[in-house]
Amino acid sequence: MFYIHCPYCGELREEEEFHPKGQAHIARPEDPESCSDEEWGDYLFFRDNPRGIHHELWVHAVGCRKFFNITRHTVTYEILETYKMGEQPRFTAEHPEGRPSQDGVEPAPLREGVRA
Amino acid sequence: MSNVATFDTRTEAKIPVESPLAYSYRRSGAPAPTGKSRVVLRERPFLGHLILRGGAIVLDEAVREVLGVSLPGEPQGLVQDADGERSVQWLSPDEWLVIVPGGEEFTLENRLREALGDAHFAISNASGGQTLVELEGEAARELLMKSVIYDVHPSQFPVGKGVTTVFAKTTVILRRPDELRWELVVRRSFADYTYRWLLDAGDEYGIGVKG
Numbered sequence: 001m002f003y004i005h006c007p008y009c010g011e012l013r014e015e016e017e018f019h020p021k022g023q024a025h026i027a028r029p030e031d032p033e034s035c036s037d038e039e040w041g042d043y044l045f046f047r048d049n050p051r052g053i054h055h056e057l058w059v060h061a062v063g064c065r066k067f068f069n070i071t072r073h074t075v076t077y078e079i080l081e082t083y084k085m086g087e088q089p090r091f092t093a094e095h096p097e098g099r100p101s102q103d104g105v106e107p108a109p110l111r112e113g114v115r116a
Numbered sequence: 117m118s119n120v121a122t123f124d125t126r127t128e129a130k131i132p133v134e135s136p137l138a139y140s141y142r143r144s145g146a147p148a149p150t151g152k153s154r155v156v157l158r159e160r161p162f163l164g165h166l167i168l169r170g171g172a173i174v175l176d177e178a179v180r181e182v183l184g185v186s187l188p189g190e191p192q193g194l195v196q197d198a199d200g201e202r203s204v205q206w207l208s209p210d211e212w213l214v215i216v217p218g219g220e221e222f223t224l225e226n227r228l229r230e231a232l233g234d235a236h237f238a239i240s241n242a243s244g245g246q247t248l249v250e251l252e253g254e255a256a257r258e259l260l261m262k263s264v265i266y267d268v269h270p271s272q273f274p275v276g277k278g279v280t281t282v283f284a285k286t287t288v289i290l291r292r293p294d295e296l297r298w299e300l301v302v303r304r305s306f307a308d309y310t311y312r313w314l315l316d317a318g319d320e321y322g323i324g325v326k327g
Contacts, residue, residue: 010191014265062287064208
């Protein structure tokens with residue numbers, strides 16, 4: 001058993017409460033009607049299978065029931081970070097040691113789910 | 117006020133109602149608490165459970181106005197009114213559970229709807245779908261340690277905290293309203309399972325059931 005940090009609950013919770021939902025950051029084609037079969041097939045069925053850093057969608061199924069993203073290393077299984085929907089990962093294949101902050105200006109986090 | 121159809125889910129007084137555990141009491145029994153009981157279980161049936169969804173700021177304003185308590189904005193927060201009869205619990209960034217004495221929920225729902233006006237929100241009455249089980253006594257925490265995967269040590273689980281977590285093979289909302297009591301909000305369909313699990317797990321502490 002291990003712990004996963006839920007960015008919405010703001011604490012470490014048992015892995016048993018979570019469920020993986022596949023690759024993250026899959027953008028739906030903006031105009032599906034004008035997609036070629038290949039483009040649409042890629043969007044629906046084809047997923048990356050990298051050796052190294054992978055961004056995944058997880059859900060805190062027993063808990064707050066929110067979807068969020070995990071950056072995970074597929075060789076060591078290490079979870080490098082978890083971040084909310086709409087945010088960008090800090091650890092990527094180009095920046096395995098963490099993306100340098102852009103002149104100290106972090107992109108404004110989206111307050112998803114809280115519409116006020 | 118929006119044009120949502122609402123109705124009072126409580127039946128007329130002449131129609132008998134049964135708690136979700138009525139069947140379990142008949143089938144599995146309810147051992148009376150004795151002097152040796154280190155944990156005592158008590159069901160609080162027929163309370164009003166409302167699920168509020170929407171933006172924290174808008175809901176906070178309405179809940180303050182109607183219930184007189186502030187909405188817990190921090191994750192895992194649980195607030196109660198002065199006499200501990202009414203509580204609001206954080207469930208998710210846009211979802212809260214309100215528990216009030218039975219019979220108050222329909223009035224509360226209507227008053228909240230009025231206070232919220234045209235805001236973007238949803239209120240659903242979950243009273244029939246879940247029940248509240250209380251655990252009290254010195255061994256209550258030990259019993260929970262055997263049953264839930266969440267860390268219930270006081271340093272991790274102070275008074276005024278509530279989490280949704282895994283209990284045995286089901287899920288419960290676990291909350292700690294004060295130093296002595298733990299509350300489990302269980303789903304109706306899992307109430308019997310939860311009850312029997314608690315009786316079995318609490319056997320070594322001489323668990324008693326208060327009627």
